[in-house]
Amino acid sequence: MTLRRSLFALLATSLLSSSAWADDEADPKERWYTAIGGQYQTLQDESAALADTLQGGCQNTNAVRDAWLEAYKTWQQVRYVDFGPIEQQSRAWQLQFWPDRKNLVAKKVDAWLKAPNPPTPEQVSADSVALKGFPALEYLLFESENGDTLPLESQQGCALASAIGQHLATTTQALNQDWQAFEEHYLNTEGYADITVESALHGLQILDDKRLAEPMGLRGKSRNGYLADAWRSGESVTLIAASLAGLEQSFVPGAQALLQQEGEAELGQELEETLSETRALAESLPSGLAPALEDEQAYKGLQRLYVQVEQLRQLMEYKIAPALDIKQGFNSSDGD
Template sequence: MLSLTRSVRYLIPFALGLATATASAATTPRQQWKTDIGQGYQQLASSAHVLEQTASHYCDSPSADTRQQLEAAWKTAFLDWQAVRFVDFGPIEQNSRAWQLQFWPDHKNLVARKVSYALKQDKPVDAAFVDQAGVALQGFPAIEYLLYDADMQQGERALPAADTCHLLDTISTHLAGTADALASDWQAFGDYYVSMDEYTEKTVAAAINGLEILQDKRLAAPMGVRPPHKRNKYLGDAWRSENSVAAMRASIAGFKQYMVPGLTQLLNDAGHPELADKLVEQTDSTLAKANDLPDAMAPFLKTDEGYRKLQSLFIDVIQLEQVVEDRIAPALGITRGFNSSDGD
């Protein structure tokens, strides 16, 4: 049975936040970004609560249908996070929230180790345990591990085992709380954000950073573009659920929805309509390329034909990043004194 308390806890702040965003007519680029990013965070909070409720429902009434609903709810919420993931300033910086939502890259397979440790406890873990366990146990990858990892598909700990379900429920509640706080804090942060000119540069820099991570870490690394030139699906995010391409597609769509409107307005205000048109054109081209690909990356890495399709997307992502960093940023007088690809 779905929790009425959980539903009410979510619906009230979401309704208030949505009303605030709708009532505030965006008249400047930062006001546009404030509204758009705020809506992205509200969408994430909404789907995170659906995930929380669906996890509880599945554990109360496990079946093939409720399992399918749970997997769909995880994917929806995860992709909503991917859409707004490029924002790397403001409330997302508090308490390592980006890492809480998605611990990645996970070169040491820490998610698997943390989940396994939690399931070996003498009694079911509680919220305090998850709070103290660290970011590897608190977000989407930990739930993905429970749902999709080969080691969790059979045996006494496979879902819907009681302790595993309890862990699933506890993690999903923590994740929903993180998304709630993020959406609420963005609303509180909004007026300050709009008032500070420096956030124009920070917002554009965040977009470039997100595109660089997409290019270098989420595509080039699993494709083996750079030494040692080995194709490796495990370097992509969401490889367990076979959603590596779906995640990248959502990030490009989020860039279009939450970044491009404010940036085109900024360019038009600055007298660069041709760059605004180029931004829209390249964004649409890149998204169309991603839309033509299935969700999983692994099959593309196995054949030369599939690899060429990934290369085509890779080239479009490079071109989009170059439009923003090499043409738009200089035209707006924005400089970046750091290599943003060094961090996620």
């Protein structure tokens, strides 16, 4: 994405946010709806920029990787939203097929790399979710058996990446449009305030249990970097930081407004401070999680991050949710 386009996306998000947040009496759901919509718009823009980069050719691998990472980070920022249009057509899985314990992404991508012809975006759409989204592109961008040649560098691999990129752009555009159409239902249906808080908490639970504890070997098993998301690119911690930043940007202001209404403003301040500290810590660490498992000094940094995330989760689970009289239930995406 060009600097001009990046600044435009940032300005658009800022204007969307400020319009809902300028009034201290603004409804919490209005703040959430507007902020999440700004993130979906940025996701659409970054995904379109990635698709354009891929259509321009794959000669500049670094440029494609940069566009892929920028788009992937924008998805992480709004990944915690697990209700509404994202539930349609398994869109979350289409954007990020993970966890992938059976290495289905590699199997699906390899099958198309060996096919007589690369798939069209329509064929990608009709195929498995393992072929779609950011992990499949990551395989094409970073997987290398001999340390030299990348799948992206072959004619078949570049065409496959372009088809996946086009499908990603189409999916995020539809997601953004559907969120815009979701406004009246979200704002006028009782229960969505609770659902939004629950989705943020669930995002933290996944971050705590699946994205940190499991690969770090903190659940009674040995350390295993292959359990982390984005292990091929070495950007696991980068994406964790993006997820935390997304919560700061689109969840915290609405949560603070809701807590203010309940006479619990101090919990809103504690949430903001704890989340900011946790995000800053994540941003200070090396970008890859898997390499840190082999380096005890780097592993200590991951342990500090895990403790911070655990504290953030406990704040949400044992203080904020009860203060808002939210009774947590089973989430359809719990476990795997």
